[in-house]
Amino acid sequence: MTGKEILTLDDVKLLVNTFYDKIRKDELLGPIFNERIQDRWRMHLDKMYTFWQTLLLEEHTYNGRPFPPHMNMPIGHEHFNHWLGMFTATVDELFTGDKAEEAKWRAANIAKMFENKLNYFRSHEGLSIL
Template sequence: MKKLETRKDIEQLVNSFYAKVIKDEKIASFFTDIAKVDWDKHLPKMYSFWESILFGQMTYKGNPMGAHFPINEIKAMEQEHFDQWLSLWTQTVEENFAGENADLAIYKAQNIAKLMAFKMELARRL
């Protein structure tokens, strides 16, 4: 199994992941119907996001948490949605990569999913 080592690897991972996301019954609507994601803009941001997280390359500029609050106001982003996001991410990583950075990608995604779920729930209560 290939190691996750380059930006090109991240691009493959992110593209494969979002190919699953847009077909997923539980979470696709957040991307396609609510956020109406412009994939030509979103995917390069996600490449940079994961490159920053996994390789320490500070190429990502943005506020991932802030981008999700407006979506959460339209349709609640609940624990089950983040669990599905994490499941698809983990599956995609494990299908394509192995090694320390692949493990790190899963670990970081677990933390992101927990934090996002917590913050979205908190925002709905306020």
Template sequence: MSDIQNLASIKLMVDDFYTRVRRDGLLGPVFNNVIKDDWQPHLDKMYAFWNAALFGVAGFKGNPFARHAPLLINAGHFERWLELFNQTIDSHFAGPMANDAKNRAGLMAAMFQSKLANLKGGPERVIV
């Protein structure tokens, strides 16, 4: 297997990953409830996101956390998301960029969970 090398690699990764997400019993309903049958705009945004994250290519605009904050998601959703993401990477790629993608996905999941917990007050805070 080769490493993630360019936009074509990213499109392969994103397309396969979101095919897995759509079919998943836990994640599929969450995404399908928001995206419905119009997946291409989301996929295009993810191509730009990962191209910026991995290769520093300008073009991504958006606030990923703001789009996810209203969703009814929890740690189990993030665990499954990471599991599918890592499976996707490992089924197509091997090398430093593949490892970087998995690391960035893990960091992003941890950051989103932390921000969601703070948004909801966290376990030690009471919001009145």
């Protein structure tokens, strides 16, 4: 499908909303997200707009720490692969161009880094991430 470029905050919101709509209904990842987020989806989506706005539009609205909340989740290679497959498919379904490519590239790198960090901390029990 021929999409448009990711240029504005509204584009970022469309990407994030479409992705998490799918995530919430996904058999593998839906229960993990819903269990953790419960009734805080509005807050999560608002935070994810700022995360991707900061990465893709260079408008620095996110100043959190992305990794720590993932520390104690029951996730591994299969989950990250699936997350990335869904993210990539959502970008391709809606967008084209440089920022769309960058979004997929950054997502893949961060997913890999999260997975590596989780593996590291799991094999070095007792280490603090702080």
